[in-house]
Amino acid sequence: MSNILAALEYWLVNHPTIKNFTWTPGKTMASTPQFLCFTILSYLSSIFIFPQMKSLPSIPQSFLRPISAVHNTSLLLLSFVMALGCLLSTISHAPHVHWVICFPPQTKPTGPIFFWAYIFYLSKILEFMDTLLIILSNSIQRLSFLHVYHHSNVVIMCYIWLQTSQTLFPAVLFTNASVHVLMYAYYLSCALGVRPKWKKLVTNIQIMQFYSSFVVLSLMLYYHFTGSGCSGVWGWTFNVVFYSSLLVLFVDFHKKNYGSTANSQKKFTLNNVKHDYSKDLFCAYHIS
Numbered sequence: 001m002s003n004i005l006a007a008l009e010y011w012l013v014n015h016p017t018i019k020n021f022t023w024t025p026g027k028t029m030a031s032t033p034q035f036l037c038f039t040i041l042s043y044l045s046s047i048f049i050f051p052q053m054k055s056l057p058s059i060p061q062s063f064l065r066p067i068s069a070v071h072n073t074s075l076l077l078l079s080f081v082m083a084l085g086c087l088l089s090t091i092s093h094a095p096h097v098h099w100v101i102c103f104p105p106q107t108k109p110t111g112p113i114f115f116w117a118y119i120f121y122l123s124k125i126l127e128f129m130d131t132l133l134i135i136l137s138n139s140i141q142r143l144s145f146l147h148v149y150h151h152s153n154v155v156i157m158c159y160i161w162l163q164t165s166q167t168l169f170p171a172v173l174f175t176n177a178s179v180h181v182l183m184y185a186y187y188l189s190c191a192l193g194v195r196p197k198w199k200k201l202v203t204n205i206q207i208m209q210f211y212s213s214f215v216v217l218s219l220m221l222y223y224h225f226t227g228s229g230c231s232g233v234w235g236w237t238f239n240v241v242f243y244s245s246l247l248v249l250f251v252d253f254h255k256k257n258y259g260s261t262a263n264s265q266k267k268f269t270l271n272n273v274k275h276d277y278s279k280d281l282f283c284a285y286h287i288s
């Protein structure tokens with residue numbers, strides 16, 4: 001057992017690449033604001049361009065499902081490794097408990113905790129593939145405002161974490177990566193043709209994650225004003241606005257998918273085509 005722990009600690013915390021990592025704007029791959037803007041603009045424009053390309057041959061589900069399964073398995077495993085890496089790095093490098101919530105001002109973005117923040121940032125770009133899979137499977141009506149809003153803004157959030165050495169990201173990273181293990185297990189199961197009965201549980205846990213992040217955000221503010229300050233306070237503002245808006249969108253998603261009206265709307269036959277209106281958030285939010 002101690003051998004396993006030692007190996008984990010080496011590969012997830014003390015490996016030289018991880019231990020000596022430093023976020024250097026302009027030098028580290030994907031670290032410039034230009035890269036960030038280009039990536040997000042490409043993502044958003046592809047959402048509008050792809051569906052217009054009517055000449056594209058439709059890709060059969062038998063081809064897309066295995067790709068989707070590989071993608072979801074990769075993100076499931078990566079999320080698990082990021083959660084574990086961040087947890088072990090925090091345990092072995094945090095000088096005291098409240099450091100997790102409040103890095104001292106001028107903290108340098110260096111060391112294993114920032115390495116995992118960097119991997120987390122890159123993983124959010126890999127998550128763009130979720131959107132591509134939805135588009136390629138000819139299910140553009142499934143593409144909700146919530147999905148696009150989340151995927152485009154979460155990259156900015158992670159960039160700000162690194163750029164401002166933002167306090168509190170270890171707690172948010174650990175929670176979100178853990179929730180994503182469950183979420184990608186759900187999507188993997190769907191890709192394999194089995195629709196899990198625990199969809200609502202995944203949504204409930206996602207909502208709980210947003211509530212719990214407000215506790216951490218409040219604690220940071222408390223430490224900031226009662227001590228000698230915390231690093232990356234303006235990033236705090238982005239987190240509050242982003243997480244509040246996600247909470248509102250997820251509560252709305254919950255109501256539409258699991259509320260009493262969702263059940264009565266669920267199966268609606270239109271021109272002999274079964275249409276599941278509970279999923280039709282894309283139309284509901286007027287992005288088409």
Ligand SMILES: CC(C)(COP(=O)(O)OP(=O)(O)OC[C@H]1O[C@@H](n2cnc3c(N)ncnc32)[C@H](O)[C@@H]1OP(=O)(O)O)[C@@H](O)C(=O)NCCC(=O)NCCSC(=O)CC(=O)O
Nearest residue numbers: 068072130146147150176179183187190191199202203206
């Ligand atoms: C239970 C949820 C995780 C997912 O809800 P959905 O409504 O998207 O679920 P669904 O049952 O319609 O999706 C199943 C369909 O998605 C396909 N699918 C497979 N892999 C996918 C992937 N990686 N991303 C998106 N869709 C995918 C399946 O093949 C299936 O298609 P078919 O129907 O053809 O069989 C929910 O809680 C949720 O997050 N809803 C918001 C929508 C969303 O985009 N969430 C992810 C980003 S937000 C996020 O990530 C917040 C966070 O940080 O926690």
